[in-house]
Amino acid sequence: MRSSLRGWGGVTAMAVVCVLVALLALCLPKSAVSTRTGGTEKTATSTAATSTATTGSTADEDCEDPEKQTLSPSSADGPTIQEIKNRKGEKRKLIVGVDQNSYRWGYRNPNSGKKAELEGFDIDLVHRIAEDILGDPKAVQFKAIPTDQRIPAIQDGRVDMVVRTMTINCARIEDVAFSAPYFKTGQQVLAPKSSPVTGYDDTLAHKRICTAAGSTAYSTLEADKKSGELPATTDISTTVPNQLDCLVRLQLGEVDAVVTDGALAASQAAQDPTVQLKGDAFTAEYYGVAMKKDADDLVRRVNQILVDYRKDTANGWQASYGKWLSATLGKDAKKSEPPAPQYLRTG
Template sequence: MHARRMRGWGGVGAMALVCVLALSFMLLLPWTQSRGDGSTGTGGPGVAEGTHAVDASCQSPEKQTLSPSAADGPTIAAIKARTGEKRKLIVGVDQNSFRWGYRDPNNTGAALEGFDIDLVRRIAEVILGDRNAVQFKAIPTNQRVPAIQEGRVDMVVRTMTITCDRLKDVAFSAPYFRTGQQVLAPKSSTITGYDGTLAKKKICTAAGSTANTQLTGDLKAGKLPATADISTTVPNQLDCLVRLQLGEVDAVVTDGALAASQAAQDPTVELKGAAFTAEYYGVAMKKDADDLVRRVNQILVEYRANGWQRSYTDWLSATLGSDSATSMPPAPQYLRTS
């Protein structure tokens, strides 16, 4: 699949269109509560509850995952046991992150597409034999973990960074993308990066995001100017761009990969300074879904060799550059043993 480039998405008016589209499609993608029968959750009958060990020091959360396996287990069996229209992989995604998971209004039907969506379809193809056997559920940034824990989705593929705190609540696959936090601000702004120029500036982050956690910690530790205002949080990361365009905040802090896509949507903003963290996106699943974690890791081994680069070229090369070396995660390590 080749990306169809979007035109004329800059400015507040266009973003209003995005918000309207997001609302309308959210209505088309209703939240389904788990009924405890395995049809909408990840577990289903017979899935054992358990406690899984995580490296106590947790210096490298991206390595805290299970080794790959192509074997089925109770979680995958429950997914495959769904019948009729319900025989689909249920995945939490974004639908308004340009080039990651979004609906292009210029395309007939406005189907979901993007880098994350390509990966979802590959997972569905391997597990269910049909790349279209997916029920997409649009979820806001701050609902990614609850959606997994409550069984509303089998997994989340939504530019979700692997962190030690999140490993307490969900399991992750090996990394499928590398990025880092960056500052996004108007081109005319005096802000130069994640530095002293953020003093007396209002900064927007998404609630529950790694950016929000980073800023909160840095402000307490004195690594961020004491006068920086980080009180503005939103449910969805894209809402920060709208706040920036409306002049309600001075800057946005988010993953550089997402920020670059937002800068492509609005030519009046740009990335300020280099990335100041190193982070890795992973596929998030229930903590007890060991067989699904192992299967996704097996799929990722094959996907990195055949599919990842093509998807990067289609969707991200226009915003992140043709050289994908800095975005490709390192060879995975599987330190979690149980």
């Protein structure tokens, strides 16, 4: 067994946490990506659309720049927002699907000295949205949702939105509406420091890789294996409901590497000093807030909130990055900042 997780009390403690997560979480059924060939990146905007686990269908082959397919900002209250505001008493809250075990993004910190409240970069954004819409940053009902259940939770109306390191891609914009991007990342390989794996390359031959079910990571691996860009002997059959479970599988020696967003992988490397990122990111993708397809007023409102959030240097995006992510991704946030938003969706 590799050395224990920093701040989590080891694999045994992690197992306990996972059980608690399973009990607490609801049982609810990634953006243009680029694959690397010969050391260079090529755009493949519909790669993630190959994953039927995510949407059950193939996205439009002509899809380009999905992160730009959102509505222009507005502070107006429409029917969706009014419905949220009209909730009474204790139910007058924004209902948001989040993660509760992604370190520094959305997680319950057992060492916080509180009641293991949810905290992290995504959680900060949720509080900002709630403050703008309901006037109270704490007016939030959090619902923990597995990776592959984010879209069903939105479509079924169980949540108003999902803020859970969710990549905007061509397949997903067929089923849900996204805000403008609020973070830039890319897929990377995580493996033990002693591993011969050097990155997303031929060293993954005969290796077992873990990904989260319904993730961009899995659909990218699936597509690259079919196209021959990933060795045919690479085993990608291990998928888990939540990405952190891959780290546990890696610690137990059940898999040889993990593929996930570099932003998440960096946090996992911070939890376990025996693992590290291998090679550079081999995709470029963007996180967005996901909402119902027809919730136009809510999409516009969130986009306005994001504009203001990025302008707020004291308590906005930059401050949240410094608090939660600078330790794992570096003090310079430029590589993680999303591009200036474009609002190409008209209806």
